[in-house]
Amino acid sequence: TEACLAAIEDAGVLNAFVHHTADLALERAATADARLAQGAAPAMCGLPIGIKDLFCTKGVASQAGSRILEGFLPEYESTVSQNLVDAGAVMLGKLNMDEFAMGSSNETSVYGDVINPWRRAGDEKPLTPGGSSGGSAAAVAADLCLAATGTDTGGSIRQPAAFTGTVGIKPTYGRCSRWGVVAFASSLDQAGPMTKSVRDAAIMLEAMSGHDPKDSTSADLVVPDFEAALSGDIRGKKIGIPKEYRMDGMPDEIEALWQTGIAMMKDAGAEIIDISLPHTKYALPAYYVIAPAEASSNLARYDGVRYGHRAKLDQGDGITEMYEKTRAEGFGPEVQRRVMVGTYVLSAGFYDAYYNRARKVRTLIKRDFETVFAQGVDAILTPATPSAAFGLGEMTDADPVAMYLNDIFTVTVNLAGLPGIAVPGGLDANGLPLGLQLIGRPWEEAELLNAAYALE
Numbered sequence: 001t002e003a004c005l006a007a008i009e010d011a012g013v014l015n016a017f018v019h020h021t022a023d024l025a026l027e028r029a030a031t032a033d034a035r036l037a038q039g040a041a042p043a044m045c046g047l048p049i050g051i052k053d054l055f056c057t058k059g060v061a062s063q064a065g066s067r068i069l070e071g072f073l074p075e076y077e078s079t080v081s082q083n084l085v086d087a088g089a090v091m092l093g094k095l096n097m098d099e100f101a102m103g104s105s106n107e108t109s110v111y112g113d114v115i116n117p118w119r120r121a122g123d124e125k126p127l128t129p130g131g132s133s134g135g136s137a138a139a140v141a142a143d144l145c146l147a148a149t150g151t152d153t154g155g156s157i158r159q160p161a162a163f164t165g166t167v168g169i170k171p172t173y174g175r176c177s178r179w180g181v182v183a184f185a186s187s188l189d190q191a192g193p194m195t196k197s198v199r200d201a202a203i204m205l206e207a208m209s210g211h212d213p214k215d216s217t218s219a220d221l222v223v224p225d226f227e228a229a230l231s232g233d234i235r236g237k238k239i240g241i242p243k244e245y246r247m248d249g250m251p252d253e254i255e256a257l258w259q260t261g262i263a264m265m266k267d268a269g270a271e272i273i274d275i276s277l278p279h280t281k282y283a284l285p286a287y288y289v290i291a292p293a294e295a296s297s298n299l300a301r302y303d304g305v306r307y308g309h310r311a312k313l314d315q316g317d318g319i320t321e322m323y324e325k326t327r328a329e330g331f332g333p334e335v336q337r338r339v340m341v342g343t344y345v346l347s348a349g350f351y352d353a354y355y356n357r358a359r360k361v362r363t364l365i366k367r368d369f370e371t372v373f374a375q376g377v378d379a380i381l382t383p384a385t386p387s388a389a390f391g392l393g394e395m396t397d398a399d400p401v402a403m404y405l406n407d408i409f410t411v412t413v414n415l416a417g418l419p420g421i422a423v424p425g426g427l428d429a430n431g432l433p434l435g436l437q438l439i440g441r442p443w444e445e446a447e448l449l450n451a452a453y454a455l456e
Protein backbone atom coordinates (compact mmCIF):
# COMPACT_ATOMS: atom_id res chain seq x y z
CA THR A 1 0.00 0.00 0.00
CA GLU A 2 2.79 2.43 0.84
CA ALA A 3 4.60 1.66 -2.41
CA CYS A 4 1.40 2.23 -4.39
CA LEU A 5 0.65 5.50 -2.61
CA ALA A 6 4.15 6.73 -3.51
CA ALA A 7 3.72 5.59 -7.12
CA ILE A 8 0.37 7.43 -7.33
CA GLU A 9 2.06 10.62 -6.18
CA ASP A 10 4.83 10.26 -8.74
CA ALA A 11 2.39 9.54 -11.54
CA GLY A 12 0.10 12.52 -10.96
CA VAL A 13 0.51 13.54 -14.60
CA LEU A 14 -1.43 10.46 -15.71
CA ASN A 15 -4.48 11.88 -13.87
CA ALA A 16 -5.72 8.36 -13.07
CA PHE A 17 -6.56 8.81 -9.38
CA VAL A 18 -8.90 11.74 -8.75
CA HIS A 19 -9.86 11.28 -5.10
CA HIS A 20 -7.14 10.12 -2.73
CA THR A 21 -7.83 8.10 0.40
CA ALA A 22 -4.32 7.51 1.70
CA ASP A 23 -5.26 7.66 5.41
CA LEU A 24 -8.09 5.20 5.00
CA ALA A 25 -5.82 2.95 2.92
CA LEU A 26 -3.07 2.91 5.56
CA GLU A 27 -5.65 2.13 8.23
CA ARG A 28 -7.11 -0.75 6.22
CA ALA A 29 -3.63 -2.00 5.36
CA ALA A 30 -2.75 -2.13 9.07
CA THR A 31 -5.92 -4.13 9.74
CA ALA A 32 -4.94 -6.46 6.90
CA ASP A 33 -1.47 -6.92 8.40
CA ALA A 34 -3.06 -7.90 11.70
CA ARG A 35 -5.37 -10.38 9.99
CA LEU A 36 -2.45 -11.86 8.06
CA ALA A 37 -0.49 -12.23 11.30
CA GLN A 38 -3.43 -14.10 12.84
CA GLY A 39 -3.49 -16.42 9.83
CA ALA A 40 -7.14 -15.58 9.14
CA ALA A 41 -6.68 -13.72 5.89
CA PRO A 42 -9.45 -13.47 3.29
CA ALA A 43 -8.74 -13.80 -0.45
CA MET A 44 -7.57 -10.24 -1.16
CA CYS A 45 -6.18 -9.40 2.24
CA GLY A 46 -3.99 -6.30 2.06
CA LEU A 47 -4.07 -6.01 -1.74
CA PRO A 48 -4.08 -2.34 -2.80
CA ILE A 49 -6.69 -1.54 -5.45
CA GLY A 50 -8.38 1.44 -7.07
CA ILE A 51 -12.12 1.99 -7.33
CA LYS A 52 -13.77 3.63 -10.34
CA ASP A 53 -15.49 6.88 -9.42
CA LEU A 54 -18.84 5.37 -10.49
CA PHE A 55 -19.01 3.27 -7.30
CA CYS A 56 -20.46 4.94 -4.23
CA THR A 57 -17.97 4.70 -1.39
CA LYS A 58 -19.15 5.70 2.04
CA GLY A 59 -17.91 9.14 3.05
CA VAL A 60 -15.58 9.31 0.04
CA ALA A 61 -16.32 11.57 -2.95
CA SER A 62 -18.14 9.65 -5.68
CA GLN A 63 -18.81 11.92 -8.62
CA ALA A 64 -19.16 9.57 -11.59
CA GLY A 65 -16.76 11.92 -13.39
CA SER A 66 -19.43 14.62 -13.41
CA ARG A 67 -19.72 18.17 -12.15
CA ILE A 68 -23.32 17.51 -11.16
CA LEU A 69 -22.18 15.22 -8.33
CA GLU A 70 -19.65 17.73 -6.97
CA GLY A 71 -19.59 17.54 -3.20
CA PHE A 72 -21.64 14.33 -3.01
CA LEU A 73 -20.46 12.10 -0.17
CA PRO A 74 -22.45 8.85 -0.16
CA GLU A 75 -23.96 7.66 3.09
CA TYR A 76 -23.50 4.09 1.91
CA GLU A 77 -21.02 1.75 0.24
CA SER A 78 -21.81 -0.04 -3.04
CA THR A 79 -22.23 -3.80 -2.62
CA VAL A 80 -19.30 -4.55 -4.92
CA SER A 81 -16.87 -2.23 -3.12
CA GLN A 82 -18.14 -3.56 0.23
CA ASN A 83 -17.51 -7.12 -1.00
CA LEU A 84 -13.96 -6.07 -1.81
CA VAL A 85 -13.47 -4.52 1.62
CA ASP A 86 -14.80 -7.74 3.15
CA ALA A 87 -12.28 -9.69 1.06
CA GLY A 88 -9.54 -7.59 2.65
CA ALA A 89 -8.74 -5.33 -0.33
CA VAL A 90 -7.37 -1.86 0.43
CA MET A 91 -8.86 1.06 -1.56
CA LEU A 92 -6.17 3.59 -2.50
CA GLY A 93 -8.58 6.12 -3.98
CA LYS A 94 -11.13 6.77 -6.70
CA LEU A 95 -10.32 6.52 -10.39
CA ASN A 96 -11.01 8.88 -13.26
CA MET A 97 -13.64 7.96 -15.84
CA ASP A 98 -15.81 9.37 -18.61
CA GLU A 99 -18.74 11.37 -17.25
CA PHE A 100 -21.44 8.91 -16.17
CA ALA A 101 -19.42 6.24 -18.02
CA MET A 102 -20.37 7.72 -21.39
CA GLY A 103 -17.40 7.63 -23.70
CA SER A 104 -14.55 5.57 -25.08
CA SER A 105 -11.55 7.78 -24.38
CA ASN A 106 -11.99 9.23 -20.88
CA GLU A 107 -12.18 12.67 -22.50
CA THR A 108 -15.68 13.49 -21.22
CA SER A 109 -14.54 13.51 -17.57
CA VAL A 110 -14.92 16.62 -15.42
CA TYR A 111 -11.45 15.83 -14.04
CA GLY A 112 -9.82 16.05 -17.47
CA ASP A 113 -8.06 13.49 -19.64
CA VAL A 114 -6.24 10.41 -18.40
CA ILE A 115 -2.94 9.67 -20.10
CA ASN A 116 -2.18 6.16 -21.24
CA PRO A 117 1.22 5.05 -19.84
CA TRP A 118 1.92 3.52 -23.27
CA ARG A 119 3.39 5.60 -26.15
CA ARG A 120 3.89 4.87 -29.83
CA ALA A 121 7.56 3.98 -30.42
CA GLY A 122 9.58 7.17 -30.95
CA ASP A 123 6.55 9.41 -30.45
CA GLU A 124 5.81 11.44 -27.34
CA LYS A 125 2.22 12.24 -28.28
CA PRO A 126 -0.04 11.31 -25.35
CA LEU A 127 -2.58 8.58 -26.06
CA THR A 128 -5.96 7.79 -24.54
CA PRO A 129 -6.18 4.79 -22.20
CA GLY A 130 -9.69 4.21 -23.61
CA GLY A 131 -12.89 4.64 -21.68
CA SER A 132 -14.99 4.87 -19.84
CA SER A 133 -12.84 3.04 -17.25
CA GLY A 134 -9.75 4.94 -18.42
CA GLY A 135 -8.43 5.78 -14.96
CA SER A 136 -8.72 2.14 -13.91
CA ALA A 137 -6.86 0.88 -16.98
CA ALA A 138 -4.08 3.48 -16.75
CA ALA A 139 -3.61 2.90 -13.01
CA VAL A 140 -3.27 -0.87 -13.43
CA ALA A 141 -0.99 -0.55 -16.47
CA ALA A 142 1.26 1.99 -14.69
CA ASP A 143 1.51 -0.17 -11.54
CA LEU A 144 -0.24 2.39 -9.34
CA CYS A 145 -2.38 -0.40 -7.90
CA LEU A 146 -2.55 -4.17 -8.29
CA ALA A 147 -6.05 -4.10 -9.74
CA ALA A 148 -9.08 -1.85 -10.11
CA THR A 149 -12.80 -2.02 -10.51
CA GLY A 150 -14.37 -1.06 -13.81
CA THR A 151 -17.88 -1.00 -15.20
CA ASP A 152 -18.98 -2.03 -18.65
CA THR A 153 -22.21 -0.94 -20.33
CA GLY A 154 -21.00 -1.24 -23.91
CA GLY A 155 -17.31 -2.05 -23.59
CA SER A 156 -15.94 0.23 -20.88
CA ILE A 157 -13.93 -2.52 -19.20
CA ARG A 158 -12.78 -4.42 -22.28
CA GLN A 159 -11.82 -1.51 -24.57
CA PRO A 160 -9.57 0.27 -22.01
CA ALA A 161 -8.05 -3.10 -21.04
CA ALA A 162 -7.19 -3.65 -24.71
CA PHE A 163 -5.70 -0.13 -25.01
CA THR A 164 -3.39 -0.63 -22.02
CA GLY A 165 -2.29 -4.27 -22.26
CA THR A 166 -4.31 -5.30 -19.21
CA VAL A 167 -7.04 -7.87 -18.56
CA GLY A 168 -10.68 -6.92 -18.05
CA ILE A 169 -13.78 -9.06 -17.70
CA LYS A 170 -17.40 -8.04 -17.92
CA PRO A 171 -19.30 -10.83 -16.19
CA THR A 172 -22.76 -12.13 -17.07
CA TYR A 173 -25.44 -9.52 -16.40
CA GLY A 174 -26.54 -10.14 -12.82
CA ARG A 175 -23.29 -11.67 -11.56
CA CYS A 176 -22.28 -8.50 -9.70
CA SER A 177 -24.72 -6.32 -7.81
CA ARG A 178 -25.41 -2.90 -9.29
CA TRP A 179 -26.49 -1.52 -5.91
CA GLY A 180 -24.60 1.66 -5.15
CA VAL A 181 -23.11 1.88 -8.63
CA VAL A 182 -24.27 5.12 -10.27
CA ALA A 183 -26.66 3.98 -13.00
CA PHE A 184 -26.02 4.69 -16.68
CA ALA A 185 -28.12 2.10 -18.59
CA SER A 186 -29.46 -0.29 -16.01
CA SER A 187 -30.22 -3.23 -18.30
CA LEU A 188 -26.63 -3.19 -19.62
CA ASP A 189 -24.42 -2.02 -16.72
CA GLN A 190 -22.13 -4.55 -15.04
CA ALA A 191 -19.12 -4.15 -12.78
CA GLY A 192 -15.99 -6.21 -13.26
CA PRO A 193 -12.29 -6.37 -12.43
CA MET A 194 -9.39 -4.82 -14.39
CA THR A 195 -6.14 -6.58 -13.62
CA LYS A 196 -2.65 -7.46 -14.77
CA SER A 197 -3.38 -11.15 -15.34
CA VAL A 198 -6.22 -13.60 -15.89
CA ARG A 199 -5.49 -15.20 -12.51
CA ASP A 200 -5.91 -11.85 -10.76
CA ALA A 201 -9.16 -11.30 -12.67
CA ALA A 202 -10.45 -14.68 -11.47
CA ILE A 203 -9.62 -13.93 -7.83
CA MET A 204 -11.06 -10.43 -7.89
CA LEU A 205 -14.22 -11.34 -9.82
CA GLU A 206 -14.99 -13.99 -7.24
CA ALA A 207 -14.65 -11.42 -4.46
CA MET A 208 -16.88 -8.90 -6.27
CA SER A 209 -19.66 -11.35 -7.25
CA GLY A 210 -22.66 -12.71 -5.44
CA HIS A 211 -26.36 -12.37 -4.90
CA ASP A 212 -27.59 -9.12 -3.40
CA PRO A 213 -31.22 -8.72 -2.31
CA LYS A 214 -30.80 -4.96 -2.84
CA ASP A 215 -30.46 -5.44 -6.62
CA SER A 216 -33.44 -7.32 -8.04
CA THR A 217 -31.45 -8.18 -11.18
CA SER A 218 -28.61 -9.78 -9.26
CA ALA A 219 -28.64 -13.55 -9.69
CA ASP A 220 -29.19 -15.89 -6.79
CA LEU A 221 -26.49 -18.32 -7.89
CA VAL A 222 -23.50 -19.83 -6.17
CA VAL A 223 -20.28 -18.08 -7.18
CA PRO A 224 -17.83 -20.71 -8.42
CA ASP A 225 -14.17 -20.84 -7.44
CA PHE A 226 -12.93 -19.04 -10.53
CA GLU A 227 -9.25 -19.41 -9.74
CA ALA A 228 -9.55 -23.18 -9.33
CA ALA A 229 -10.93 -23.36 -12.89
CA LEU A 230 -7.64 -22.11 -14.38
CA SER A 231 -6.10 -25.32 -15.69
CA GLY A 232 -5.22 -23.88 -19.08
CA ASP A 233 -6.56 -27.08 -20.59
CA ILE A 234 -8.91 -26.24 -23.47
CA ARG A 235 -8.43 -29.40 -25.52
CA GLY A 236 -11.53 -30.26 -27.50
CA LYS A 237 -13.24 -26.92 -26.74
CA LYS A 238 -15.06 -25.38 -29.67
CA ILE A 239 -14.07 -21.79 -30.34
CA GLY A 240 -16.34 -19.90 -32.74
CA ILE A 241 -15.04 -17.27 -35.18
CA PRO A 242 -17.95 -15.03 -36.23
CA LYS A 243 -17.67 -13.91 -39.85
CA GLU A 244 -19.70 -10.73 -39.24
CA TYR A 245 -16.90 -9.36 -37.05
CA ARG A 246 -14.62 -9.21 -40.10
CA MET A 247 -15.63 -5.62 -40.84
CA ASP A 248 -14.97 -3.78 -44.09
CA GLY A 249 -11.80 -1.77 -43.81
CA MET A 250 -10.57 -3.64 -40.75
CA PRO A 251 -6.86 -2.74 -40.33
CA ASP A 252 -4.40 -5.49 -41.26
CA GLU A 253 -2.91 -5.47 -37.77
CA ILE A 254 -6.30 -6.29 -36.23
CA GLU A 255 -6.76 -9.17 -38.69
CA ALA A 256 -3.23 -10.37 -37.82
CA LEU A 257 -4.02 -10.16 -34.09
CA TRP A 258 -7.14 -12.25 -34.63
CA GLN A 259 -5.14 -14.87 -36.58
CA THR A 260 -2.57 -15.01 -33.77
CA GLY A 261 -5.34 -15.69 -31.27
CA ILE A 262 -6.81 -18.39 -33.49
CA ALA A 263 -3.40 -20.05 -33.84
CA MET A 264 -2.84 -20.00 -30.07
CA MET A 265 -6.22 -21.61 -29.45
CA LYS A 266 -5.48 -24.29 -32.05
CA ASP A 267 -2.06 -25.01 -30.55
CA ALA A 268 -3.73 -25.46 -27.17
CA GLY A 269 -5.94 -28.17 -28.70
CA ALA A 270 -9.17 -26.23 -29.26
CA GLU A 271 -11.29 -26.77 -32.32
CA ILE A 272 -11.84 -23.62 -34.38
CA ILE A 273 -15.16 -23.31 -36.15
CA ASP A 274 -16.63 -20.62 -38.38
CA ILE A 275 -19.90 -19.27 -37.08
CA SER A 276 -22.43 -16.62 -38.05
CA LEU A 277 -24.05 -13.99 -35.81
CA PRO A 278 -26.23 -12.44 -38.53
CA HIS A 279 -27.65 -9.47 -36.62
CA THR A 280 -24.26 -8.08 -35.54
CA LYS A 281 -24.50 -5.07 -37.86
CA TYR A 282 -27.56 -3.78 -36.01
CA ALA A 283 -25.93 -3.94 -32.58
CA LEU A 284 -24.34 -0.49 -32.53
CA PRO A 285 -27.48 1.41 -33.63
CA ALA A 286 -29.61 -0.60 -31.18
CA TYR A 287 -27.16 0.10 -28.35
CA TYR A 288 -27.10 3.82 -29.12
CA VAL A 289 -30.90 3.92 -28.80
CA ILE A 290 -31.28 1.71 -25.70
CA ALA A 291 -28.36 3.10 -23.67
CA PRO A 292 -29.34 6.80 -24.09
CA ALA A 293 -33.01 5.93 -23.43
CA GLU A 294 -32.15 4.35 -20.10
CA ALA A 295 -29.64 7.09 -19.33
CA SER A 296 -32.17 9.86 -19.89
CA SER A 297 -34.45 8.18 -17.38
CA ASN A 298 -31.71 7.41 -14.84
CA LEU A 299 -30.26 10.93 -15.01
CA ALA A 300 -33.61 12.62 -14.33
CA ARG A 301 -32.79 12.39 -10.62
CA TYR A 302 -30.04 15.04 -10.87
CA ASP A 303 -32.30 18.00 -10.29
CA GLY A 304 -30.22 20.23 -8.04
CA VAL A 305 -32.17 19.13 -4.97
CA ARG A 306 -31.16 15.63 -4.04
CA TYR A 307 -27.47 15.43 -4.95
CA GLY A 308 -24.38 17.50 -5.51
CA HIS A 309 -24.25 20.64 -7.57
CA ARG A 310 -26.95 23.32 -7.69
CA ALA A 311 -26.65 26.36 -9.96
CA LYS A 312 -26.64 29.86 -8.51
CA LEU A 313 -30.10 31.27 -9.07
CA ASP A 314 -31.22 34.77 -9.94
CA GLN A 315 -33.88 36.70 -8.09
CA GLY A 316 -37.27 35.48 -9.25
CA ASP A 317 -36.05 32.12 -10.57
CA GLY A 318 -38.43 29.29 -9.86
CA ILE A 319 -38.01 25.55 -9.74
CA THR A 320 -37.93 25.19 -13.53
CA GLU A 321 -35.03 27.63 -13.80
CA MET A 322 -33.25 25.73 -11.03
CA TYR A 323 -33.56 22.44 -12.93
CA GLU A 324 -32.54 24.02 -16.22
CA LYS A 325 -29.55 25.95 -14.93
CA THR A 326 -28.32 23.12 -12.73
CA ARG A 327 -28.52 20.52 -15.47
CA ALA A 328 -27.04 22.84 -18.10
CA GLU A 329 -24.05 23.55 -15.85
CA GLY A 330 -23.73 20.15 -14.26
CA PHE A 331 -23.79 17.88 -17.32
CA GLY A 332 -21.10 17.99 -20.00
CA PRO A 333 -21.86 17.96 -23.75
CA GLU A 334 -21.78 14.16 -24.25
CA VAL A 335 -24.16 13.56 -21.35
CA GLN A 336 -26.51 16.27 -22.63
CA ARG A 337 -26.41 14.68 -26.09
CA ARG A 338 -27.37 11.29 -24.61
CA VAL A 339 -30.19 12.78 -22.53
CA MET A 340 -31.59 14.47 -25.64
CA VAL A 341 -31.32 11.34 -27.79
CA GLY A 342 -32.84 9.24 -25.00
CA THR A 343 -35.72 11.63 -24.40
CA TYR A 344 -36.43 11.73 -28.13
CA VAL A 345 -36.50 7.94 -28.65
CA LEU A 346 -38.75 7.51 -25.60
CA SER A 347 -41.17 10.26 -26.60
CA ALA A 348 -44.75 9.18 -27.39
CA GLY A 349 -44.51 9.72 -31.15
CA PHE A 350 -41.22 7.87 -31.63
CA TYR A 351 -41.28 5.17 -28.96
CA ASP A 352 -42.31 2.37 -31.34
CA ALA A 353 -40.13 3.49 -34.19
CA TYR A 354 -36.93 3.66 -32.13
CA TYR A 355 -37.02 2.25 -28.63
CA ASN A 356 -39.29 -0.74 -29.25
CA ARG A 357 -37.53 -1.46 -32.51
CA ALA A 358 -34.16 -1.45 -30.76
CA ARG A 359 -35.49 -3.82 -28.11
CA LYS A 360 -36.58 -6.25 -30.83
CA VAL A 361 -33.16 -6.06 -32.44
CA ARG A 362 -31.66 -6.77 -29.03
CA THR A 363 -33.68 -9.99 -28.80
CA LEU A 364 -32.48 -11.06 -32.25
CA ILE A 365 -28.87 -10.44 -31.24
CA LYS A 366 -29.36 -12.50 -28.10
CA ARG A 367 -30.87 -15.33 -30.16
CA ASP A 368 -27.89 -15.29 -32.54
CA PHE A 369 -25.68 -16.15 -29.58
CA GLU A 370 -28.12 -18.73 -28.21
CA THR A 371 -28.13 -20.48 -31.58
CA VAL A 372 -24.34 -20.84 -31.76
CA PHE A 373 -24.09 -21.94 -28.13
CA ALA A 374 -26.80 -24.54 -28.79
CA GLN A 375 -24.61 -25.83 -31.63
CA GLY A 376 -21.93 -26.62 -29.08
CA VAL A 377 -19.73 -23.53 -29.31
CA ASP A 378 -17.96 -23.00 -25.97
CA ALA A 379 -16.57 -19.51 -26.56
CA ILE A 380 -16.29 -16.94 -29.33
CA LEU A 381 -13.01 -15.25 -30.25
CA THR A 382 -12.89 -11.74 -31.74
CA PRO A 383 -10.65 -8.68 -31.58
CA ALA A 384 -11.56 -6.45 -28.61
CA THR A 385 -11.29 -3.16 -30.49
CA PRO A 386 -10.99 -2.02 -34.12
CA SER A 387 -7.66 -0.22 -33.44
CA ALA A 388 -4.91 0.35 -30.89
CA ALA A 389 -5.08 3.34 -28.52
CA PHE A 390 -5.50 6.62 -30.40
CA GLY A 391 -4.11 10.06 -29.57
CA LEU A 392 -5.85 12.36 -27.10
CA GLY A 393 -8.01 14.78 -29.04
CA GLU A 394 -7.70 12.75 -32.25
CA MET A 395 -11.30 11.58 -32.21
CA THR A 396 -13.04 14.30 -30.22
CA ASP A 397 -13.24 16.84 -33.03
CA ALA A 398 -14.77 14.29 -35.34
CA ASP A 399 -18.45 13.44 -35.46
CA PRO A 400 -19.47 11.66 -32.20
CA VAL A 401 -20.42 8.59 -34.24
CA ALA A 402 -16.71 8.02 -35.01
CA MET A 403 -16.15 7.56 -31.28
CA TYR A 404 -19.18 5.26 -31.00
CA LEU A 405 -17.63 2.97 -33.64
CA ASN A 406 -15.01 1.99 -31.08
CA ASP A 407 -17.62 -0.20 -29.42
CA ILE A 408 -18.32 -2.26 -32.51
CA PHE A 409 -16.94 -5.54 -31.10
CA THR A 410 -18.07 -5.08 -27.50
CA VAL A 411 -21.70 -3.86 -27.40
CA THR A 412 -23.23 -7.14 -28.62
CA VAL A 413 -22.05 -8.80 -25.40
CA ASN A 414 -23.90 -6.26 -23.21
CA LEU A 415 -27.04 -6.43 -25.34
CA ALA A 416 -27.07 -10.23 -24.91
CA GLY A 417 -26.07 -10.08 -21.20
CA LEU A 418 -23.12 -12.43 -21.79
CA PRO A 419 -19.71 -12.56 -20.12
CA GLY A 420 -16.81 -11.16 -22.18
CA ILE A 421 -13.11 -10.81 -21.42
CA ALA A 422 -10.32 -8.80 -23.03
CA VAL A 423 -6.79 -10.15 -22.83
CA PRO A 424 -3.56 -8.77 -24.28
CA GLY A 425 -2.94 -10.27 -27.72
CA GLY A 426 0.37 -8.70 -28.73
CA LEU A 427 1.72 -5.38 -29.98
CA ASP A 428 1.07 -3.44 -33.17
CA ALA A 429 3.76 -2.01 -35.47
CA ASN A 430 4.12 1.02 -33.17
CA GLY A 431 4.64 -1.15 -30.10
CA LEU A 432 1.14 -0.53 -28.71
CA PRO A 433 -0.89 -3.29 -27.06
CA LEU A 434 -3.82 -4.91 -28.86
CA GLY A 435 -6.52 -6.93 -27.14
CA LEU A 436 -8.39 -10.10 -27.98
CA GLN A 437 -11.92 -10.70 -26.75
CA LEU A 438 -13.48 -14.00 -25.73
CA ILE A 439 -17.25 -14.22 -25.26
CA GLY A 440 -18.71 -17.02 -23.16
CA ARG A 441 -21.98 -18.70 -22.30
CA PRO A 442 -24.07 -17.06 -19.58
CA TRP A 443 -22.82 -17.84 -16.05
CA GLU A 444 -19.78 -19.67 -17.42
CA GLU A 445 -17.16 -17.13 -16.40
CA ALA A 446 -15.04 -19.99 -15.02
CA GLU A 447 -14.76 -21.59 -18.49
CA LEU A 448 -14.26 -18.18 -20.08
CA LEU A 449 -11.42 -17.29 -17.71
CA ASN A 450 -9.82 -20.64 -18.41
CA ALA A 451 -9.99 -20.08 -22.17
CA ALA A 452 -8.47 -16.62 -21.66
CA TYR A 453 -5.77 -18.19 -19.52
CA ALA A 454 -4.76 -20.30 -22.52
CA LEU A 455 -4.18 -17.07 -24.49
CA GLU A 456 -1.89 -15.48 -21.90
Ligand code: GLN
Pocket residue numbers: 101102103104131132151152153154155156157184291407
Ligand atom coordinates in the same frame (compact mmCIF):
# COMPACT_ATOMS: atom_id res chain seq x y z
N1 GLN B 1 -18.38 3.70 -25.10
C1 GLN B 1 -19.69 3.26 -24.77
C2 GLN B 1 -20.58 4.44 -24.49
O1 GLN B 1 -20.09 5.51 -24.52
C3 GLN B 1 -19.64 2.30 -23.62
C4 GLN B 1 -19.56 2.92 -22.32
C5 GLN B 1 -19.58 1.94 -21.17
O2 GLN B 1 -19.43 0.73 -21.36
N2 GLN B 1 -19.83 2.47 -19.98
O3 GLN B 1 -21.73 4.31 -24.23
